[in-house]
Amino acid sequence: MSTLAELAAASQDLAEAIRGLSPDPGDAMRLLAPLAALQPSEATAGDVVGVAQAAGQAAAAALCRRAALASLARATAEASPPSYEAAVALRDQVCGLLAAEEVVAADAGEDATALALRDLRAAVAEDLTRRAADLARLRTVTVSEPLPALVHAYRLYEDIGRADEVSLQADAADPNFIGGTFRVLVA
Template sequence: MSTLSQLAAAAQALADALRGLSPDPADSIRLLAPLAALQPVEATAADGVGLAQASGEAAAAGLCRRAALAALARAAAEASPPSYDAAVALRDQVCGLLAAEEVVAADAGEDATALALRDLRAAVLEDLTRRAADLARLRRVTVAEPLPALVHAYRLYEDLDRAEEVSLQADAEDPNFIGGTFSTRGT
């Protein structure tokens, strides 16, 4: 096994380990997104050694980004966004990272990699768009004075059983005092 293949395996193992740290795909996505956007530091020296170092760092960063993007796409496929808005935000985040790396690959003349990234982006786009269509949209709710979650649940949904949902969506410290502006799923 060569050093380069060991580095590639290590980058993939790192991405898989980050993805496996949490049983919640949303947490995995939060952990993988910074690695998928990793950019090497500018070269410190303009001589041959500095340029070679910069080239190596750029290649290693690209390897890490692409491994993270593959794991990120798998995590997005496993994710269960709670609303249409969350699904669209996830789709836009993952597709944006994939598109950025697609440009990097194309600029470097790595056509096969750019095409693979484009195909992966299209699959993520189609999957999350399809799943988003079946989810409720969020709406903004503004209340003048704090009220209990039970009151909000009845006013919004005519369903007292959704009080805990309202409290979670409002990110309330105390479910008896929910006021201001918050987002909640449509009816």
């Protein structure tokens, strides 16, 4: 890579490749979130070379974070959260990452970048808030003895076809023994 433009393009291509290769938007978000929070290591030397190295590392990290944030926002738009609570948690996570980078950009005097990040954060928040409103909420279920998912599905929904959903929501190691306290979608 010989130019900054090539480095920027490579960072964007990497983030989009991560998003594109992930079979599920949730997987893409899990992979992109650490990149969106990337922090460079501290330069050890306090001389001119160390200061220049730190500035270069900070700029490269900002470039990677911003490319990851753009891809993360795209993955968020493709995501299908299963519940209201999942959509709100996703919104808060992604908007938190965007807000943190917005502060970094503003502190660096990159006003146009800070404004673009603010606009992206507002769009992500609006999209997920709108979609969350139409999603079912979770409720907490407490049972005294472990029962099969089929029994829980019938008792909760009068539909044994939702046994896999109950097992997934309860994060059950064995769908034949689901007990204690777990959360399921409201019918």
